[in-house]
Amino acid sequence: DGGITQSPKYLFRKEGQNVTLSCEQNLNHDAMYWYRQDPGQGLRLIYYSQIVNDFQKGDIAEGYSVSREKKESFPLTVTSAQKNPTAFYLCASSGGQDQETQYFGPGTRLLVL
Amino acid sequence: QQPVQSPQAVILREGEDAVINCSSSKALYSVHWYRQKHGEAPVFLMILLKGGEQKGHEKISASFNEKKQQSSLYLTASQLSYSGTYFCGTGGSGGYNKLIFGAGTRLAVHP
Numbered sequence: 001d002g003g004i005t006q007s008p009k010y011l012f013r014k015e016g017q018n019v020t021l022s023c024e025q026n027l028n029h030d031a032m033y034w035y036r037q038d039p040g041q042g043l044r045l046i047y048y049s050q051i052v053n054d055f056q057k058g059d060i061a062e063g064y065s066v067s068r069e070k071k072e073s074f075p076l077t078v079t080s081a082q083k084n085p086t087a088f089y090l091c092a093s094s095g096g097q098d099q100e101t102q103y104f105g106p107g108t109r110l111l112v113l
Numbered sequence: 114q115q116p117v118q119s120p121q122a123v124i125l126r127e128g129e130d131a132v133i134n135c136s137s138s139k140a141l142y143s144v145h146w147y148r149q150k151h152g153e154a155p156v157f158l159m160i161l162l163k164g165g166e167q168k169g170h171e172k173i174s175a176s177f178n179e180k181k182q183q184s185s186l187y188l189t190a191s192q193l194s195y196s197g198t199y200f201c202g203t204g205g206s207g208g209y210n211k212l213i214f215g216a217g218t219r220l221a222v223h224p
Contacts, residue, residue, distance in 0.1 A: 040216075042200055042217050043155070088152075100160055100204070101145070101157055102145070102202075104157075106153070107153070107154050
């Protein structure tokens with residue numbers, strides 16, 4: 001089955017700690033995206049990557065970093081510089097014949113201890 | 114600029130209809146509609162591209178009015194499974210494009 005997986009489902013971060021959220025896809029999609037969702041709000045774009053070894057900042061990139069060393073993987077690191085990291089993080093991908101459509105993973109909920 | 118969705122919330126009884134609107138202050142190339150259940154990932158419903166076409170998916174359809182820079186999602190004969198938050202995402206030119214999502218419309222369908 002093709003799809004997008006995110007891990008872990010829940011993640012706890014201590015003050016001053018960096019944490020990394022995993023996103024893997026086996027859809028052979030070129031583009032991948034990271035969004036942040038706060039309670040009762042829409043999705044805001046953190047970073048996106050259109051191709052391996054290339055990525056661009058989204059609307060709220062401060063305090064986050066990404067890498068795209070493999071086509072199927074797009075991990076997101078929430079650094080200690082992100083002062084309000086508690087949120088639901090969603091990874092998405094798009095590509096193939098249906099380039100326009102973004103498909104989402106199940107999400108990771110990050111909580112600060 | 115974030116698209117504006119209206120209404121913010123809708124309460125329906127099973128079998129009733131609803132319309133959710135998505136308006137943008139910028140010219141639109143594409144509008145993407147998603148439904149999200151609480152604590153889950155958004156699920157893709159449909160995409161409308163520049164050209165004013167209308168699409169349908171089961172009893173859910175949508176229209177795209179370029180001149181008004183607006184899209185509307187039509188839910189007919191609603192079912193309990195339609196409950197959730199509906200988001201529109203607006204996109205620029207084609208290909209791997211960045212989407213800007215609205216704040217969402219919460220829909221609750223009761224028996």
